[in-house]
């Protein structure tokens with residue numbers, strides 16, 4: 216293939232470990248305080264193999280550790296991607312580099328707000344580019360391969376690290392340092408991006424996403440504030456009451472087991488519902504659904520299905536840009 220026949224991929228850099236250069240090859244932990252950051256152009260220059268895969272156009276959106284990614288950055292990134300894809304009908308897709316701490320949240324936001332079926336592949340690294348055995352370069356190449364492959368289209372935003380392609384909806388970070396940290400629980404990953412250069416899928420996500428999404432954020436300047444309240448043995452209602460007093464627009468409860476929590480905590484959630492604040496019950500256990508049980512329905516809660524509390528928060532934030540009707544918000548929780 217000649218260069219002008221290669222698929223065109225837009226590469227958006229946001230920072231994260233994948234961009235950090237440490238002082239030594241054995242620094243796997245202190246680099247984000249002591250190291251310097253590569254630009255997305257420098258990161259791409261480390262991977263000349265990408266030139267055989269795609270015409271890659273890099274752009275730095277922000278350059279921060281992902282603990283410093285805020286909802287305003289999600290809006291900027293989603294709007295920039297939508298703008299670029301609509302401006303370039305011939306583009307193959309988009310790759311995004313990101314810190315791993317909040318990668319799954321940004322990816323799910325893009326899954327719900329990029330209104331285009333072309334691939335969006337989000338990647339990061341667990342070992343900085345300066346470290347022995349870094350996964351930075353390979354993950355970047357994989358994201359470019361996935362973004363350039365027609366096989367990846369129509370599957371929503373995708374996450375790739377460790378050669379495993381995951382759905383943005385289901386994936387979560389499960390380990391603080393291992394390169395296989397991103398897992399999708401019972402759902403499993405969708406496919407592989409292996410060293411033969413093939414992008415191989417076995418499944419496509421069923422829930423609504425991207426081109427089938429109702430969440431157009433082109434005119435949205437700020438997302439409604441939604442916070443998560445975490446339950447545990449003996450938790451009282453102090454945090455939930457404080458959230459209501461602070462004026463949050465929605466609350467996600469990270470409940471115990473099947474979603475229930477101590478009566479002290481549940482009483483505070485009932486007070487929030489009575490104050491007109493949508494309350495979503497999710498579970499902190501990692502896999503499995505929260506059901507529309509008689510109690511949850513009678514007490515006016517919305518249930519998160521099997522969405523992780525952090526994902527339910529994002530969906531509630533987006534839902535609240537369109538409606539505050541609990542029945543509509545419940546529909547969204549069950550459709551996306």
Ligand code: ASP
Nearest residue numbers: 231232280281314315316
């Ligand atoms: N502190 C880093 C970040 O989230 C961790 C990582 O990228 O893996 O930006």
